[in-house]
Amino acid sequence: MIERAVRLAGFLACIWAISLLPSAHAQTPVDGARAQHVIVLDIKGGIGPATRDYLVRGLDRAADESAAAVVVRIDTPGGLDAATRDINQAILASPVPVIGWVTPQGARAASAGTYILYACHLAAMSPATSLGAATPVQMGGGASGSDPAGDRAGNRTLSGPGADKGLPDAQRQAPQGAEGVGGEGPNAPKRQGKDDARTHKVINDSVAYLRSLAELRGRDAGFAESAVRDAATLTAAQALQQRVVEIIADDMDSLLDQADGREVGVRGGPVALSTRGAAVTTLAPDWRSSMLAVLTNPSVAYMLLLAGMYGLLLEGYSPGAIVPGVVGAICLLLALYALQVLPVNYAGVGLIALGVLLMGLEFSVPSFGALGIGGIVALVAGSLILFDTDVPGFGVPGQLILGIGIASALSFMGLVWVLARSRTREVSVAAGAMVGQQAIAIEDFIGRGQVRIRGEIWQAESPMPVERGQSLQVQSMDGLVLHVTHVGPAVAVRSGKTGVPP
Structure with missing residues (x-):
């Protein structure tokens, strides 16, 4: 009996092992397909935090x-220098090859996009696209003479066409119509050598930085x-001719076919x-990135700043409102948080x-409108210079400032x-709310005396003598004097409730 049981167990084990063989065989293509997918x-x-x-999370x-x-x-069109350098560091440290692709047609990799494209292991462009215009622009009113490394705090941007508005006159580029966008055409001004030390640095x-990336990737x-x-x-054709990019591709399939078999140097070698034929997975921003994008939108940051200041001001005027x-x-x-990035x-x-504070002080300090008007002027002036509106994507719209x-x-x-x-307006009391209410006499009086009603002490007149503690009813009101009549006998009145001696 035991021998038969052992044989049956061995037979079942063999069947189980054989059943696993197809699964093991099928698992290999799945792992292979997983290794062949492209993100x-x-x-x-604009490139920002x-x-x-x-x-970085995608890599x-x-x-x-x-x-x-x-x-x-x-x-x-460009973006912040600090964010661009962090992205490039992640690309350079990535064990997975990164293909930068300027697409769709009509797109551009201006300024910060050029830096990122140079950092990628393989660079590609679609027809009718462009790259370049990588002149840095100083933002935020930093102190003159600061070190370039200090711009990692976020004061420098890498902006696209029009970025030269932030440079001295001698550094500005030729207008459209010269040889190339921002090139050295015949109408371009000659350099006068008047750039300050900060701009040179x-x-x-x-x-x-950009030359080091070019030398690393073997590009021009x-x-x-x-x-x-x-x-x-x-343009895309010029970039391919000058060995700035390696591929011109119309679509994803063409890009992956042309990239297949190329050897690139990553962190591991x-x-x-x-x-070729790899599955494509598009990674959309998750809730964290989406929330960060909303918070670091200059218009949203500006509105949050105003809401915070006005909220604290209202709490100061109404303590306990919470x-x-x-x-x-x-x-x-x-x-x-948004402003620091x-x-x-x-x-x-x-x-x-200062503007919000001055408008708040107007209601507590008699200035006949001077503080309030000054506050509005300070608020509008501060809003105008809060961000550099010459950089695409990093300014507060003028319509919003005007509306605020x-x-x-x-x-x-x-x-x-x-x-x-x-x-x-004359001081008035709701007489209708007082008529019919009951009051308690807090003293003996004939004619006029004091009564307590709804926790308050009022002057009252009665045509009959009134004893202390007697219940009275308000018949009418003349200014701040109540006309009362008797409705009950006198009762004991404790000094703790009436505020008068017993």
Whole structure:
């Protein structure tokens, strides 16, 4: 019996082992397919903290999943220097090959996009796209003579066409219609050698950075320097001819086919790309990146700053209201977080805070409108210089500033009108609410005396003698004097409730 049981167990074990063979055989293609998938990330619009967070997390996920490659689709006018350098550091440290692709047609990799494209292991462009114009722009009103490394705090931006507005006149580029966008055409002004030390340090730092990326990837270093110093640009065909990019691709399939078999150097050593026919997974921003993108939007940060200041101001005028204070504190902390990662002129923040404070003081200090008007002017002036509006994607719209200024002025004038009207209105008491109420006499009196009603002490008149503690009823009211009649006998009145001696 035992022998038969052992044989049956062995037979079942053999069947179980055989049943696993197809599964093991089928698992190999699944793992292979997993290793052959490509993750797609998108850079669209201005490059800031949210873009950095999204790209870094996407590259980490690609490394965890052992993806064949990461394709970064680029369409940007530029962005913040600090965020761009963090993205490039993540690309340089990535064990997964990164393919930078300027797409769709009509897109551009201006300024910060050029730096990212140079950092990628493989660079590609779609037809009718462009790159370049990588001149850095100083933002935030930093002190002159600061070190370029100090710009990692976020005061420098890498902006696209029009970025030369932040440079001295001698450094500005030729207008449209010269040889190339921002090139050295015949109409371009000659350099006068009047650039200050700060501009030279920033330009030279950016040139060295982009040249180092070009030398690392074996790309044209001459254009890298020209893109920074002269804001030079290239079309897709020109970039391919000058060895700035390696591929021109119309669509994803063409890009992956042309990239297949190319050898690139990643952190772990040379890797041969195997992307032909790979599955494509587009990674959308998660809730964290989306929330960060909203918070670091300059318009949202500006509104949060105002909401926080007004909330704390209302809490100061109405202690114990709680809601304005709580909401104001939360909004102010979120605004401060956004401002510390954005290129902010803190003189603008100071003017906005001063404006809100002056408008608040107007209602407690008799200034006949001087404080309020000064507050509105300070608020609008601070809003205008809070961000550099010459950089795409990092300015507060003028319509929003105008709307805030008008709303603040109307609110201020409305409150002033209400207060002025209340000063001319005679003091009145709701007589109808007092008639019919019961009062308690707090003293003996004949004619006029004092009574207690609804916790208050009033003057009262009675046609009959009144004893202390007697219940009375209000019949009418003459100014601040109540006319009362008897409704009950006198009762004991304790001094603790009436506030008078027993």
